[in-house]
Amino acid sequence: MSDNDGKKTLGVRGGGPRSGNVKQSFSHGRTKNVVVETKRKRIVKPKLGTAQRDPAKGGGQTSSGGANRPAGISDAEMERRMKALQAAKLREAEETARREAEEQAREEERQRRRQEAEAKEREQREAEERLRAKADEEERQRKATEEAVNLAAAPAPEAAPAARPTPTKQPPRRGETPERDQKSRSRAKGRDDGRRSGKLTLNQALSGGEGGRQRSLAAMKRKQERARQKALGGHEAREKIVRDVRLPEAITVGELAVRMAERVADVVKALMQSGIMATQNQVIDADTAELIIEEFGHRVTRVSDSDVEDVIDQIEDKDEDMRPRPPVITVMGHVDHGKTSLLDAIRNATVVEGEAGGITQHIGAYQVQTDSGALLTFLDTPGHAAFTSMRARGAQVTDIVVLVVAADDSVMPQTIEAINHAKAAKVPMIVAINKCDKPEANPDKVRAELLQHEVVVEAMSGEVQDVEVSATTRQGLDELLESIALQAEILELKANPDRPAEGAVIEAQLDVGRGPVATVLVQRGTLRQGDIFVVGEQFGKVRALINDRGDRVKEAGPSVPVEVLGLNGTPEAGDVLNVVETEAQAREIAEYRHNAAKEKRAAAGAATSLEQLLAQAKENENVKELPILVKADVQGSAEAIIQAMEKVGNEEVRVRVLHSGVGAITESDIGLAEASGAPVFGFNVRANAPARASANQKGVEIRYYSVIYDLVDDVKAAASGLLGSEIRENFIGYAEIREVFKVSGVGKVAGCLVTEGVARRSAGVRLLRDDVVIHEGTLKTLKRFKDEVAEVQSGQECGMAFENYEDIRQGDVIEIFEREEVERELQ
Structure with missing residues (x-):
């Protein structure tokens, strides 16, 4: 097949013709071998002056370029040479373009540098002009000062004759027009002198004078002041100020x-x-x-650093400034002896209905006005054992203690603690024998038991007043108020209301809507809205004052309890509130107290030696801990819960409070609980929405409580689960070995008589020889005659074989016992 048939030809490398066999397939399975001759088309771009090859003419010869080709060069070689020539021309063109681009870039760089040099030279000239102008101005000022000095030092001119047309000039003073005229006249001369004093070089301009720094405005003013002093008074130096x-x-x-x-x-x-x-x-x-x-x-x-607290006024109150103040009465006693109910009867209120479980868990502060018009401030403290510290704080701020004792229950442990607190505070006591309306009431028994604790009432020829009352029937309430008024009159309680306020924090809490809130009992001075105060490690400005009835007031005098809003944080119950002058002072005092407390805690932690740490770690090695997190509504409740948790546990198990705080349960609390595997206990608080979602996602348990009894009982139950079960042994029988037999396949078998109780195969056994335990294990077999049995009763014979033990002898005693696990509980 030739190239002129119009069909496709196979290209063969090398350029020459070549033959090959192609097998064609037809229908009905017929095939045919065809000899195919292929030729390669040759495309060569001719040089200038040569014509294109005519493909119709055989051999791919050029029409006119055949004579230009050197002899002995094939078409393929010619084609390679043409391609090399074209590649060389292409590289030459690229190199030319590259050189032109580089030349253009160099020219642009030279132009840019030339412009920068011109700009820099222009800036230097401008800087030199500014400095020269500044030097001229200074020289003019110097010349003017010298002329003023010369004029001031010159003697007064003699009077001119009358015929002289011009008046004599007085020495010009600073700031007057003649001096400015003199300066204007000497300006040209000063300019010339400045120019002749020497040109300002570029190095001097850039260095900015001595030390590489320009003179400040204050330095220039000091220089002018020295020149003025020199001009007016000579060279005397200023007197040094001693500070x-x-x-x-x-x-x-x-x-x-x-x-x-x-x-x-x-x-x-x-x-x-x-x-x-x-x-x-x-x-x-x-x-x-x-x-x-x-x-x-x-x-x-x-x-010293502690002197920052000296700004707190330590005013000595004068006698003429003192005014009578209401007494502060603290109601104390055992739990459920009717303290809050008695106070309700006095206030005609129903406070007890608002307390969860009917018990007081916060310190309440109330003011009551008697029928005679006298004001009394009552502090209602909890009576539960966990609130010992709260009762102690109540006794510290009180003037009179009313000890409530139930006539049907008499003196109880918390009653004795209240007596001790009152004695420690050195305050007078009034005994209110409550629940006298009950049939089983026995007031005389109460008086007799109080004698054991050195409380001698008036009915027993003592000095302590006692009143029989009933919160239900209101019996004896008037007599109790008269006793309180009489005691207050004896004490002659006075305070100075016209001074910065000072008070004690009775309770503190973090309110969601109002922020940190502190219940403060003002002791001296008057606390007003807008006062700046510091309390413990916190400070603030009084934003609002709310009395015990929930009404806003503008001020609170001595012995008045109020809720204070505007703190920057929650203080500790028992902290002292002091009013200061400025917020900076309050912040400084609060920061000092915070740092001091932090250093104290760090020092307490660092005081532990390595030996103590090792001993403590060894001691706690076998102690299991139940970690918990506690959040409460007020500070006092959180303290009470922590104290109760410290008492839960024994030498094997204890409760560890990882974190306690005031306010709602937050997401950070949940993160801490998850990391330590601890539950979260909320006392009169709830978790916010993010905390609830996080707890559900992380599997952290949140428990809510409103009565402290329930919280303590649940923690005890949880801690009891950490105790290991107690193993108890019950002896169920004894057997005596009468004979020892050797049995093939079994070993030694003891022929025994059960002398007491019963022998069971499932029980444990001990082998006693001369009342000494020589083996403890289990039975391999227990037979009655030839049958394997589960147990053998007393008085019957049996055969026993021990598991992995054969040292048995006639006369040995076998003790049979059973073990049982008993769950332990914390007391």
Whole structure:
């Protein structure tokens, strides 16, 4: 097949013709071998001056270029040469383009550098012009000052003759028009002198004067002031001001310079002369600083960090400023003896209905006005054993203690604690024998039992007043109020209301809508809305005052309980509130107290030695812990729960409170509980929505309580689950070995007589020889005659074989016992 048939040909490398066999397939399975000759088309771009090859002419010869081809060169070689030529031309063109681009880039770079150099030279010229103008201005001022000095020093001119047409000129004073006229006249001369004084070089302009720094505005003012002083009064130096420098235990060099009103560089120089290399930010001790202060001629006042609290006014109240104040009465007694009910009867209120479980779990503060018009402030403290510290705080701020004792229950443990608190606070006591309306009431028994605790009532010829009352029938309430008024009159309670307020925090809580809220009993002074105060480690500004009835008031005087809003954090119950002048003082005192408490806690932790840590770790190695998290509504309840948790446990199990706080259960509490595997106990608080979702996702248990009894009981039950079960042994029988037999396949078998109880195969056995235990194990077999049995009764014979033990002898005694596990509980 030729190339002119119009059909496709197979290209063969090499250019020459070549033959080949192609097998064709047809229908009905017929095939045919065809000989095919293939030719390769040759495409060569001719050189200039040569014509294109005509494919119709055989051999691929050119029409006119055949004579230009060297002899002996094939078409393939010619084609390769043409391609190499084209590639060389292409590379030459690319190289030319690249050189042109580089040349253009270099030209642009030269142009940019030329412009930058021109701009820099222009800026330098402008800077030189500004500095030259500044130097001219300074020279003009200097010339004007010298002329003013000369005019001031010259003697007064003699009076001119009358015929002289021009009046004599007085010496010009500073700020007047003649001086400005003199300056304007000398301006041209000053400019010329400034120009002749020497040109300002570029190095001088860039260096900015001596030390590489330009003079500040303050330096220029000091220079002008010196020139003015020199012009007016001569060369006398200013008198040095001696200052009283308050020096704390440690101070930085910069702060020391500020307190002395001296330059930092001078202080650093003085330290260097003393052999101390220090920068302005370094801290130096008080002794070194005292030497530097004395060297500069100032007086030293040594103070300590705690002196920040000196701003709290320690005012000595004068007798003429004292005014009568209401007494503060604390109601104490055993739980469920009717303290809150008695107070309700006095207040004609129903406070007890608001307490969960009918018991008081917070310290309540109320004011009551008697029929005679006298005001009484009552503190209602809880009587439960967990609230010992709260009762102690109640006794610290009180004037009179009313000890409530139930006539049907008499003196109880918490009654004795209340008596001890009252004695420790050295406050008078009034005994209110409650529940006298009950048939089983026995007031005389109460009086007799109080004698055992050195409380002698008036009915027993003592000095302590006692009143029989009933909160239900209101019996004896008037008599109780009269006794309180009589005791208050004897005490002659007075306070100065016209001074900054001082009070004690009775209770503190974190309210969701109002923020931190503290119940404060004002003891001295008057607390007003807008006062700035510090309380413990917290501070704030009184945003609102709310009395015990829930009404807003503008101020609270001595012995008035109020809720204070506006704190920056929740204080501790028992903290003292003091009013200060500025918020900066309050913040400084709060920060000092916070840092001191933090250092105290860190010191307490660091005081433990390595031996103590190892001993403690060894001691706690076998102690199991139940971690819990506690969140409560008020600070006092959280403290009471923690104290109750510390009493739960024994030498094997104990409860560890990982974290306690006031306010709602938050997502961070849930994260801490998940990390430690602890449940979260909420006392009169609830978890917010993110915390609930996180607890459900992480599987953290949240329990809510409103009565402290239930919380303590549940924790005891949970801690009891950590106790190991107690194994008890019950002896069920004894058997005596009468004979020992050897049985093939079994070993030694003891022929026994059950002398007491019963022998069971499932029970444990001990082998006693001369009442000494020589083996403890299990039975391999228990037979009655030839039958395997489960148990053998007393008085019957049997055969026994021990598991893995054959040292049995005639006369040995076998003790049979059973073990049982008994669950233990914390008491």
